[in-house]
Amino acid sequence: MIEVVSGGLYTSMQDLGRYGYRRYGVPLSGAMDSYSARLANQLIGNFEGEAVMEITHIGPVLRFKNSTEIAITGAGFVPTLNDVEVSLNTRTYVPKDGILKFGLPGYGLRAYLSVLGGFNSEKKLGSYSQYFGITKKETIEKGDSFVLKPHKGKPHTATASFKVSKNHFSSNSIDVFAGPEFRLVSKSIQKKILETELTIGSESNRMAYILKGWNGVSAQEIITAPVQPGTVQLTPSGQCLVLMRDAQTTGGYARILQLTESSINSISQKRAGTVLHFKLIDYPS
């Protein structure tokens, strides 16, 4: 069992998303950086859709009541286990009563913690992802505890580790496809959208990132229609919203661009204040 000694800034249980319920208005949810979440499970030999702990900016403190193995991926935290530094992107043995601390990341924003076998967290509508109104809890808090699932793998045998490209965290060029309403705005607005440097606003969260910097750019509302993670909305007042994993399933703002899956993962690691720009790419023919 793992006890949460302190919850950190915004820690939640996530997997690769709650598929199959979007037609009922249930958001997809899932790990903001799905690349790092998958990697955390792969390193430990878990099924890639097992629950992982998503750790945001200020990490939690966890006490392990049983020995196990863990992997930590994503943002550049410097986690410690019983005050000894733990490497990222590798398997690490945790002894009984081990205390894992995360502190603050040197780069990136979100880290993912996997445990051997997986967390036996509440599963609703086929997914472990915590979401308001679907799961009982929407975040992980002090006092929560998680039982670990039994595992079939042999513990402490492999020494798998993985080198993650720094580009995943540092690139400020965000690949986008044209969105359904892109061709409906004027050429001059299209040009502005693709050439302006944008700054991530501090209100950004799992539902949407708010980007600032577009001036004199706006689009009319549309008849409410499907949206998905990575949809870039342009509002009549000129606000730019990049919908993220907890976004609604439909929306009424112009869908000007659509991020690639890899761009969603990359932007998930960027903090408020980061400057970026969009790079238009074509859909494969």
Next chain:
Amino acid sequence: MNLEPTYQHFGENGVLINWSSKIDSLINDEVLNMDRLISKTFESRIIELVPSYQSLAVYLKEGESASNFIQLLKELPVSETIESQNTKRLLTIPVCYDLQYALDIEALALANKITVKKVIELHTRETYKVYFLGFLPGFPYLGGLNKSLSTPRKSTPRQNIEKGSVAIGGGQTGVYTVDSPGGWNVIGKSPIDFFSTESRFRCLLKAGDLVRFHSISTKTYKRIKTEVVAGTFKVEKEAYYD
């Protein structure tokens, strides 16, 4: 009216099918027909579909090519796409319009220069169509609100609107199926459960359903609420032929 849809990419694993850009029950019927046809024909290739007023998102399984899928859609026999489902469900939703639940009904009546009684009469008289679900888990986008009840959203949204609240926002009416912040004008409350994941997944309404609101007293509200908690209440459903 042109009912031929157009097809476009929507993210790496998505296809968006669009009909004419208007809110129209016939167009929405086409969306829902296509929704059924695709889920039946391409079950193995898709994860899920999300219908809306005049648009349908198809989310494909990883590894499926959206370009190929668009080609397959274009080759679908036309006769199949116009196969229509003419039997719908008509659900009767009990609503208590008593002032203790109808937080904004007096203001709404005043703004529309009608009596509270008239608001209730107009709201319960119409048959509404569930175009699709979105915004909140289980939330129905209903078409068919009487124009005399059309009321702008509140300038300051409420922090929390309790689930079951029946409300009007602009030219639309709907039910808050879960607790949520919201800016619509609350005109009543239904004691029934619209969405739940408690013991099992339950979503009362689905796209294409027809809905009528039935005015009930506070006493009946409380009785139904008790029955809902006990699990003995059954929403009145009947087959409806176009």
